Amino acid sequence: MKQHLADLLAHAVAGLRATGHLPTDGEARIEVEPTKSKEHGDFATNLALTLAKLARAKPRELAEKIVKALPASDRVVKVEIAGPGFINFFLNPTAYHDVVNVILAAGEKYGRGTVGAGRRVQVEFVSANPTGPLHVGHGRGAAYGATVANLLDAAGFNVHREYYINDAGRQMDILGTSVWLRYLELCGEKFDFPVNGYKGDYIYDIGATLHRENGDKYRHAAAKVFENVPADEPKGGDKEKHIDALIERAKTLLGPAGYRTVFDLGLNVILDDIRQDLEEFGVTYDEWYSERALVETGAADRVVERLKQSGHAYEKDGALWFRSTDYGDEKDRVLVRENGQKTYFAHDIAYHANKLERGFECVIDIWGADHHGYVPRVKAALAAIGDDPNRLDVLLVQFAVLYRGGEKVQMSTRSGEFVTLRELRREVGNDAARFFYVLRKCEQHMDFDLDLAKSQSNDNPVYYVQYAHARIHSVFRQLKEKGWTHDPANGRRHLLRLTEPHELALLARLAAYPEVIETAALAHEPHHLAHALRELAYDFHTYYNTHTFLVEDAALRDARLNLISATRQVLRNGLRLLGVSAPESM
RNA sequence: GCGCCCGUAGCUCAACGGAUAGAGCACCAGCCUUCUAAGCUGGCGGUUACAGGUUCGAUUCCUGUCGGGCGCGCCA
Numbered sequence: 018m019k020q021h022l023a024d025l026l027a028h029a030v031a032g033l034r035a036t037g038h039l040p041t042d043g044e045a046r047i048e049v050e051p052t053k054s055k056e057h058g059d060f061a062t063n064l065a066l067t068l069a070k071l072a073r074a075k076p077r078e079l080a081e082k083i084v085k086a087l088p089a090s091d092r093v094v095k096v097e098i099a100g101p102g103f104i105n106f107f108l109n110p111t112a113y114h115d116v117v118n119v120i121l122a123a124g125e126k127y128g129r130g131t132v133g134a135g136r137r138v139q140v141e142f143v144s145a146n147p148t149g150p151l152h153v154g155h156g157r158g159a160a161y162g163a164t165v166a167n168l169l170d171a172a173g174f175n176v177h178r179e180y181y182i183n184d185a186g187r188q189m190d191i192l193g194t195s196v197w198l199r200y201l202e203l204c205g206e207k208f209d210f211p212v213n214g215y216k217g218d219y220i221y222d223i224g225a226t227l228h229r230e231n232g233d234k235y236r237h238a239a240a241k242v243f244e245n246v247p248a249d250e251p252k253g254g255d256k257e258k259h260i261d262a263l264i265e266r267a268k269t270l271l272g273p274a275g276y277r278t279v280f281d282l283g284l285n286v287i288l289d290d291i292r293q294d295l296e297e298f299g300v301t302y303d304e305w306y307s308e309r310a311l312v313e314t315g316a317a318d319r320v321v322e323r324l325k326q327s328g329h330a331y332e333k334d335g336a337l338w339f340r341s342t343d344y345g346d347e348k349d350r351v352l353v354r355e356n357g358q359k360t361y362f363a364h365d366i367a368y369h370a371n372k373l374e375r376g377f378e379c380v381i382d383i384w385g386a387d388h389h390g391y392v393p394r395v396k397a398a399l400a401a402i403g404d405d406p407n408r409l410d411v412l413l414v415q416f417a418v419l420y421r422g423g424e425k426v427q428m429s430t431r432s433g434e435f436v437t438l439r440e441l442r443r444e445v446g447n448d449a450a451r452f453f454y455v456l457r458k459c460e461q462h463m464d465f466d467l468d469l470a471k472s473q474s475n476d477n478p479v480y481y482v483q484y485a486h487a488r489i490h491s492v493f494r495q496l497k498e499k500g501w502t503h504d505p506a507n508g509r510r511h512l513l514r515l516t517e518p519h520e521l522a523l524l525a526r527l528a529a530y531p532e533v534i535e536t537a538a539l540a541h542e543p544h545h546l547a548h549a550l551r552e553l554a555y556d557f558h559t560y561y562n563t564h565t566f567l568v569e570d571a572a573l574r575d576a577r578l579n580l581i582s583a584t585r586q587v588l589r590n591g592l593r594l595l596g597v598s599a600p601e602s603m
Numbered sequence: 604g605c606g607c608c609c610g611u612a613g614c615u616c617a618a619c620g621g622a623u624a625g626a627g628c629a630c631c632a633g634c635c636u637u638c639u640a641a642g643c644u645g646g647c648g649g650u651u652a653c654a655g656g657u658u659c660g661a662u663u664c665c666u667g668u669c670g671g672g673c674g675c676g677c678c679a
Contacts, residue, residue, distance in 0.1 A: 048619070056622095063621060066659070076659070100622045101659065146679060188679050257678090336677055347606065347675075354677040361679045389607050390674045415608070415672080457616070460608055462672065464615065469628090475641055476628060484641060495638045536619080548617070552626080558642075567638050603641080 018113075018528060021092060022049045022060055022106055029086035030064075038082055039072050049106075051529060058097065058105035059525070065102040076102025113524035114512040120527060120583040121505065128534045128590050133174030139372055140166040142383035143295065144181040147287040148192045149217055151294050153428075154385055156438040157417050157463070160454035160596070162383040163300045164543040165412070167594045172538035177377065178302045181368060184284050185309040186361050190264045191215065192287075193280035197235065197267050198242075199224030200279070206239040212250050213260040223286050227279060235279060237270045294439055298447055299596040308364055311371065317359050320367040320402065321352050329401040339366075344397030366398040373404050381541065383459075386413045412541055417454070417463040426467070445470040451596040452479040455543040478551050482588065483600055485554035489585040490601040492566055496578070499567060505582070508575030515576050519560040523584060526556050530587050534594070543595070550591045557584050 026047050033039040052061045065080035072079050080098045087096065095107035120127045142162025145155045163178075170176045183189065195214040199221050202210075210216065227235065246262040248254025268276050288305075295301070311317060321337070324330040330339050330352060337353035339362075352363040372380045384391070392413075396406035419426035419436060428435045442450055449470040456478065457463045475481050496503060515524070530549065537545035566577045589599040 050619080050621090053618090053622085053625080061622085066621075069659070103622065148679090183679060186679060191678095334677085338677095351677045356677080358677085360677065365679095385673095386608070387673060388679095392607085413608075413673095461616080462609065466615080469615090473641065477641090478627080480641070481627095484639090488639070488641095492638055499638090540619090544617085548626085555626090561638080562640095562643055565638065603639090 018092070018108070019049045019051075019060065019532065021090070022062070023047045025087050025090055025093075026062060026064055026083070026104075028088050029083050030068075032086040033082055039068065051525070052105065057099060057103070058095070058107040060106045060108070061103050062106075063103055065098075065104060069102065080104050110516060110521055111513060113521060113528055114515060116524055116528040117512055117579050117583045118509060120586050121579065124586060125590055125593075127586060128531050129171050129173065130531055130535050130538075131173045132535055132539065133169060133172045135175075136173075136378050137175045137177065137376060138169055138379045138381060139177040139179055139375070139377040140169070140381045140383070141179045141181055141372075142166075143291075143300070144183065145291065146183045146188050147284055147291060148188055148215060149219065149287065151291055151438040152435040153419060153438055153441050153465075154416055154435075156298070156441060156450060157454045158383050158385065158414050159295060159298060159300045159438070160451050161412070161414055161459055161543065164451075164455050164546075164595055165381065165383070165538075165541050167596070168534060168538035168541075168543060168546065171534050171594055174538070177304065179304045179306055180302045182288065182305055182307045182309075183361070184288075184307055185312050185364065187261075187264075189280065189284065191260055192220075192283050193276070194260070194264045194267045195220050196223045196227065196283040197271070197279045198263070200227045200235060201237070201239065201242065203228045204233055204236040206236070206242075208239040208243060209249065209251070211256065211260050211263060213256040219287070219290075220283075223283050226286070227282055235271060235275055242266055242270065298438065298442060299451065306368070308368065311367055312359070312364060316371060317364050317367040320370055321359065321363055323402050324352065324366075324398070327401065339394075339398060339401070341394045341397040341401075344393075344400050346393045346397045350394050362394065362398075365395060366402070369395055369399055369409060370402055370404060373399070373408055378408070380409050382409065382411045384411060384413055386415045386460075389413050410541070412459050414459040415462045417465045419465050419467055421467045441467075448483070448597045449477070449479045452482075452547060455595060456547050458542050458544050478547070479597065480603075481558075482550045482554040482592065483597070484603055485557045486585055486588045486592070486599045487601060487603040488561065489557070489581050489588075492581060493578075496567055501567070501571075501574070503578045503582075504571070504575050505579055507572065508577075508579035511572040511576040512579065513576075514573045515580060517560075517564060519556070519563055520577075520580060523553075523556045523560055523580065526553050527583055527587055530591070546591055546594060550588065550595075553584070553587060553591070557581070557588075 026049070030039065030047070034041050046067065047062065047064055049060050049062045052058055065076045065083055069076040069079055077098060080102045084096050084098060084104060092109050092112040093106055094109045097105045097107070099105050140162055143151070143155055143159050145151055151159070166176050166178050191213065192215055198210060198214060201208075203224055242263070246266060247258045249259040250256040267279070271279060321330070324339055325337070329343065330337055332338070335355040336351045338349045339352050341350050342348060350362055351360050353359050369380070392411045396409060399406045399409060419428070426436060445467060453465055453470050469477055470479070473480055493503065533545055533549040537543055566574065566581060568574050592599045
């Protein structure tokens with residue numbers, strides 16, 4: 018419909034240009050929007066306002082000319098000029114009826130678009146360190162990323178979903194060492210566990226597995242393990258130096274193969290847990306990309322070398338620095354540490370260079386907002402190695418604060434008192450979690466009301482939308498009980514009977530759905546879809562409350578059943594994109 | 604101190620630079636013999652934090668101030 022009006026306007030503009038009423042230079046961007054108020058018709062364009070300057074004419078006068086130049090259309094009953102120069106289109110109500118046929122014919126494909134056809138994009142999200150279970154912060158990134166990816170897919174893009182496994186680096190060494198130390202405790206060794214080690218219960222479990230499968234194979238005397246290791250913090254030492262020395266000791270005593278076994282056990286157990294958690298949450302990936310693999314293939318070395326060769330890196334204080342300030346970063350960043358180890362940043366440059374090399378037109382990263390300071394340096398690095406930093410779009414997801422009984426749920430990663438994603442899913446269910454997480458745009462701080470998410474009432478937007486879907490199924494069950502059947506072909510012949518304001522509103526909402534998908538996909542903003550579904554549910558519920566569908570008049574009945582059947586289809590399609598179930602009864 | 608994000612109705616949040624800034628909740632007044640009351644109708648509620656600027660037009664863009672969150676490591 019929108020396109021049809023845009024075509025009419027384009028025709029008018031071309032006509033005005035041909036007759037010299039409009040200059041031929043300058044582009045005319047034609048924007049047609051659904052109106053907010055019925056007084057302004059069904060669709061409106063601000064074309065005369067945007068072209069006024071170019072045409073050196075008053076907007077309203079230009080609008081007159083445009084309207085005169087418009088070709089006739091049987092779908093448009095009236096065109097008005099209003100306000101400062103808006104052109105309002107009033108549609109023939111029958112123009113909307115066809116959307117019912119379109120939806121029923123397209124089925125689950127209704128809403129899919131083609132803007133992304135032939136374009137490959139990558140969405141990397143969650144990518145939490147495999148050092149422990151996912152918490153509710155990761156949950157938002159998971160729901161958000163999965164939905165953005167689904168939307169892009171629906172908009173026709175070729176989408177690659179990826180999880181970057183941070184399986185290299187110091188944090189993972191700390192994890193591996195923590196596992197080993199817990200294992201040593203189970204072997205009977207006595208010592209103080211390092212304050213900087215990972216203390217979660219799951220570390221004990223992994224240590225126990227190690228012990229069960231290997232007995233004393235990796236056992237070394239505590240005295241040997243802690244010999245000459247700098248003191249830990251409680252004993253007046255430095256906790257960082259303490260844990261680093263323990264990592265080195267683990268590597269020496271266990272040897273490369275033994276260390277790798279312990280390390281990989283920790284990594285794999287936790288990664289499997291994360292994978293399972295996400296899968297249960299309806300979040301799946303095309304690829305799990307290993308940082309360690311990237312390092313082991315020499316990609317990180319090569320990218321550092323490139324920066325060195327091109328003069329973007331320099332040595333200082335025994336380390337190798339990237340001059341990111343040349344590209345607007347606030348300070349230069351270390352690539353290779355004094356101890357010869359490359360930083361996470363160096364690996365990440367290699368990773369992002371690799372992503373772009375893989376030929377994605379656009380690469381989307383979804384990060385927690387606490388990583389925002391990291392964006393300029395990654396973009397700087399991409400620019401320095403000759404890539405276009407604009408191909409990388411980083412979405413920063415703000416934290417979600419949980420509320421229960423009107424009180425903030427206290428969380429602290431430091432003390433280990435964080436709420437896990439799994440706990441949240443258990444408490445409110447996958448559907449509510451997925452829906453609530455994408456109800457706000459990512460840069461918005463979110464208040465997550467657990468009580469609301471759990472409540473089975475219309476105040477809960479998830480139930481409200483799901484119930485609309487279930488209610489339509491219920492109507493069809495009632496139909497059967499009354500001994501009637503739905504004749505879609507008959508309904509199709511009598512769609513003209515749908516003239517009630519509630520029906521026209523519902524039709525307009527259904528017709529707008531594909532555009533919602535496109536807008537949400539291109540803007541990477543899933544909340545548009547969540548809101549649109551709530552509004553669609555609202556239109557349906559009010560319609561339901563005002564009119565009876567199962568009337569004696571078979572023509573009207575079938576037409577209405579076609580309409581609500583189409584509504585059900587759109588609700589199902591939309592919920593599917595959000596990763597929320599569409600129940601048939603509640 | 605510097606940087607990024609946010610500031611819209613009592614609360615939670617919307618609004619490609621467009622018309623009279625919208626929803627839901629809460630509150631107030633009505634409604635239930637109905638295909639599910641898990642509902643409906645109406646009402647109340649705003650100097651879009653503040654001050655400038657850009658223009659036909661600013662919640663939206665720019666500058667500054669104030670307030671909240673986050674970050675500022677040779678961790679990841």
